[in-house]
Amino acid sequence: MQKHKVDQVGSLSVCSILNNPPAIDACRRYIETDLNRCFTDASLSVPLTDSSPCELRRAHELNSLLGPKGSEQAVDLLCDLHNTTSNMGICFIVDSLDWVSFHIAKYVQRKMPSSPVRLIHINVSPSEAYSVDSIAKHGFAIEVGPQPHGVLRADIYNMMKEAVDHSLEWLNKFNAGTTFEGEDVEAFVFEKSVDYPRDPETSDLMAAVHPKLQDNDFKLLQHGDPIFSLFTGETVNYEGEDLYPFFINECAYYEKRIAFHLARKKTITLPPISMKKD
Amino acid sequence: MQKHKVDQVGSLSVCSILNNPPAIDACRRYIETDLNRCFTDASLSVPLTDSSPCELRRAHELNSLLGPKGSEQAVDLLCDLHNTTSNMGICFIVDSLDWVSFHIAKYVQRKMPSSPVRLIHINVSPSEAYSVDSIAKHGFAIEVGPQPHGVLRADIYNMMKEAVDHSLEWLNKFNAGTTFEGEDVEAFVFEKSVDYPRDPETSDLMAAVHPKLQDNDFKLLQHGDPIFSLFTGETVNYEGEDLYPFFINECAYYEKRIAFHLARKKTITLPPISMKKD
Numbered sequence: 001m002q003k004h005k006v007d008q009v010g011s012l013s014v015c016s017i018l019n020n021p022p023a024i025d026a027c028r029r030y031i032e033t034d035l036n037r038c039f040t041d042a043s044l045s046v047p048l049t050d051s052s053p054c055e056l057r058r059a060h061e062l063n064s065l066l067g068p069k070g071s072e073q074a075v076d077l078l079c080d081l082h083n084t085t086s087n088m089g090i091c092f093i094v095d096s097l098d099w100v101s102f103h104i105a106k107y108v109q110r111k112m113p114s115s116p117v118r119l120i121h122i123n124v125s126p127s128e129a130y131s132v133d134s135i136a137k138h139g140f141a142i143e144v145g146p147q148p149h150g151v152l153r154a155d156i157y158n159m160m161k162e163a164v165d166h167s168l169e170w171l172n173k174f175n176a177g178t179t180f181e182g183e184d185v186e187a188f189v190f191e192k193s194v195d196y197p198r199d200p201e202t203s204d205l206m207a208a209v210h211p212k213l214q215d216n217d218f219k220l221l222q223h224g225d226p227i228f229s230l231f232t233g234e235t236v237n238y239e240g241e242d243l244y245p246f247f248i249n250e251c252a253y254y255e256k257r258i259a260f261h262l263a264r265k266k267t268i269t270l271p272p273i274s275m276k277k278d
Numbered sequence: 279m280q281k282h283k284v285d286q287v288g289s290l291s292v293c294s295i296l297n298n299p300p301a302i303d304a305c306r307r308y309i310e311t312d313l314n315r316c317f318t319d320a321s322l323s324v325p326l327t328d329s330s331p332c333e334l335r336r337a338h339e340l341n342s343l344l345g346p347k348g349s350e351q352a353v354d355l356l357c358d359l360h361n362t363t364s365n366m367g368i369c370f371i372v373d374s375l376d377w378v379s380f381h382i383a384k385y386v387q388r389k390m391p392s393s394p395v396r397l398i399h400i401n402v403s404p405s406e407a408y409s410v411d412s413i414a415k416h417g418f419a420i421e422v423g424p425q426p427h428g429v430l431r432a433d434i435y436n437m438m439k440e441a442v443d444h445s446l447e448w449l450n451k452f453n454a455g456t457t458f459e460g461e462d463v464e465a466f467v468f469e470k471s472v473d474y475p476r477d478p479e480t481s482d483l484m485a486a487v488h489p490k491l492q493d494n495d496f497k498l499l500q501h502g503d504p505i506f507s508l509f510t511g512e513t514v515n516y517e518g519e520d521l522y523p524f525f526i527n528e529c530a531y532y533e534k535r536i537a538f539h540l541a542r543k544k545t546i547t548l549p550p551i552s553m554k555k556d
Contacts, residue, residue, distance in 0.1 A: 027306075028305075085426040085428075085429050146426075147426075148363040148424075148425075148426030148427060148429075148529055149426060149427050149428060149529070150363075150427060150529040150530075150532070151363050151426075151527055151529045152483070152486045152487075152527075153486065153487075153492060153527070154486040154487060154488060154489045154492060154507045155489045155492065157486060158489075158507075205430070208430045208431065208432040208435060209430075209431075209432060210432060211432045211433045211436075214431060214432060214433065229432045229436075249429055249430075249431070251426055251427070251428040251429045252428075254428070
């Protein structure tokens with residue numbers, strides 16, 4: 001098991017880990033299978049064999065190091081830092097109804113009024129939650145974009161850094177006994193995914209995301225709006241109820257058959273929250 | 279030798295070739311060595327051995343198919359289509375003083391008044407020219423960006439398509455006997471490259487491109503302007519004569535130790551041009 005340096009940030013012990021070093025070296029999302037889909041209860045309980053993908057091994061390793069998922073020994077909070085090619089600004093992606101994560105997102109939103117900070121709620125059960133942050137007691141991902149793969153953009157880097165700094169600030173206040181009052185927060189609740197038009201036989205792309213949809217993450221998509229430009233020159237329009245698109249044209253989602261996700265905007269009422277006194 | 283389909287576009291026989299299929303499959307610029315640096319006279323005359331990089335083999339193959347470079351059998355014109363993560367708009371990159379390429383660039387510029395179409399002149403001798411288009415009698419690259427690696431953007435795709443269509447149009451007019459009058463064209467003439475600040479021992483990056491420089495390709499960089507944000511928080515300012523930056527923060531150039539190129543803006547007077555009568 002790798003040893004990791006633990007930094008002290010006020011009352012917090014913070015440990016930074018690179019989740020998938022071989023993929024980082026290869027400048028790819030993953031080598032054999034998407035690491036950030038390997039943290040369901042099912043994946044974490046499957047026995048490892050010689051032919052297990054390296055990412056499944058790494059998921060088991062991270063689960064031993066930071067979990068085990070669902071146990072009392074699991075770390076208190078895990079924040080997974082991600083980049084996307086989509087024009088997402090800063091997003092807090094929270095799987096389940098985790099009030100700590102929701103409060104942090106709201107706090108960061110208030111602290112960064114000039115940046116687009118949004119909360120995405122995936123709404124899956126902890127056992128089905130597939131991302132690395134699901135192995136901690138509390139957890140969320142911070143997704144920042146747009147940034148091309150293999151490129152470091154100072155604006156995006158600075159946004160991510162600021163979001164992390166404010167999250168640590170919230171946690172220090174929480175540890176110091178601050179009560180965070182109940183309040184309403186606006187969340188984008190995941191509804192469904194939409195694939196690119198594909199050739200039914202070869203699965204090859206038959207279209208690109210329409211220029212009017214490209215980069216318009218979180219702008220209401222209405223029935224009849226253009227969503228794809230077919231390579232024949234025709235336009236495909238959206239049919240369905242009005243929803244909010246996000247992860248539009250994300251690089252890693254072509255293979256997952258996702259051109260964009262759709263969400264419903266919902267107001268979630270957060271309860272007041274403070275440190276449990278023992 | 280691979281066989282390639284030849285399309286007839288008016289008077290032109292057009293053949294489209296994917297230069298580096300294994301790299302395309304791997305979604306990388308190249309597998310072993312940068313193909314688009316393999317077309318100098320020196321590289322094309324080096325004997326192939328078992329340990330030659332696959333790209334050097336491919337360069338020799340393309341040279342047999344489309345060249346040989348500098349010979350009478352070489353194809354008339356080669357146009358190399360490229361994407362970049364830099365905010366370059368549409369660029370015609372011409373190595374040597376090739377009037378045909380310059381005239382085409384000027385024509386496309388005029389035909390696409392609402393798009394940023396620019397001409398970059400690298401100014402190297404044919405024998406030192408390293409890109410695939412240097413093996414034809416005339417040639418240039420069309421570079422379009424910004425587009426992340428592995429992402430298809432309809433706006434960028436459409437710009438590239440329009441630039442290619444107008445180039446074919448020019449060639450058809452040229453073949454039909456049209457005389458293109460002499461005129462002035464504005465070119466960005468390559469001057470030098472600037473690397474990221476790096477740790478002198480490890481060569482690791484110590485900075486990112488400054489947000490005020492990022493995406494500002496072809497905007498005059500003046501003495502004292504910020505160019506890098508050091509990870510310590512400090513800013514590095516530009517020292518030197520006023521020049522025009524391009525290929526700012528291009529993904530494939532980190533390893534080449536290039537944060538951006540600098541060019542001098544120059545007016546080049548094109549001679550009138552028409553088909554030679556035999």
